[in-house]
Amino acid sequence: xxxxxxxxxxxxxxxxxxxxxxxxxxxxxxxxxxxxxxxxxxxxxxxxxxxxxxxxxxxxxxxxxxxxxxxxxxxxxxxxxxxxxxxxxxxxxxxxxxxxxxxxxxxxxxxxxxxxxxxxxxxxxxxxxxxxxxxxxxxxxxxxxxxxxxxx
Numbered sequence: 001x002x003x004x005x006x007x008x009x010x011x012x013x014x015x016x017x018x019x020x021x022x023x024x025x026x027x028x029x030x031x032x033x034x035x036x037x038x039x040x041x042x043x044x045x046x047x048x049x050x051x052x053x054x055x056x057x058x059x060x061x062x063x064x065x066x067x068x069x070x071x072x073x074x075x076x077x078x079x080x081x082x083x084x085x086x087x088x089x090x091x092x093x094x095x096x097x098x099x100x101x102x103x104x105x106x107x108x109x110x111x112x113x114x115x116x117x118x119x120x121x122x123x124x125x126x127x128x129x130x131x132x133x134x135x136x137x138x139x140x141x142x143x144x145x146x147x148x149x150x151x152x
Contacts, residue, residue, distance in 0.1 A: 007038040009078070015042045019051060028110065028118065029055040032132045034089045039072060043085045044108040054109035056118060057089055058129060062104065065090055100127035 002018065004011045019029065034057060035041050044055035068086055072079035093104045094112050098120070107115035122129035128136075 004037050004040050006040065007076070008040045009081070011036050011040040012043040012046050016047060016050060019047070019053060024051055024053050027053060029053050030122075030129060030131055031055055031057045032128075032136070033057065033059055034086050039076065039082055041082060041085050044106070045085075045088060048109040052109070054107070056110065056115045057093075057106040057108070058119065058132060059093065059104040059106075060128060063090060098123060098127050103127055 002014055004014050015029075029044065029047055031042055031044060034044075044057055047053055047055055065087060068090075069079075069083055072083050072086075076082060089106045089108075092108075093106045094116070095102055095104050096116050096119075100123075103119075105115060105119060119129055122131060124130045126133055
């Protein structure tokens, strides 16, 4: 099992390594936002450059670039590096309406209309795409089990 560092800079490298281990050919990376483990991040533009794998970044909640920028510059010496990736994703986001409300996503290396179609087809029981919903359930349960067994 691989972990990324809280507030680290290893998210993108580990995502690419995971994709290589799983075999990413002819697939699309579906990401639940840009930031993970605090302000660690996965750069979908770098993933696309290095693997030719398109990405769809789904945002569960509206995000404020100003609040993100303030938090980064207040807490990190390398804030510009983190902010540039987050900003590029957020300024390219697209809004769409579903039966559950208005949601946003960023399409990288894939047409925005096609990306919306994919998201819509994956919204089975909630506004978030089913693979992300299931991944969240698995990750939450795994974290609880690891914590309860003093392995986290």
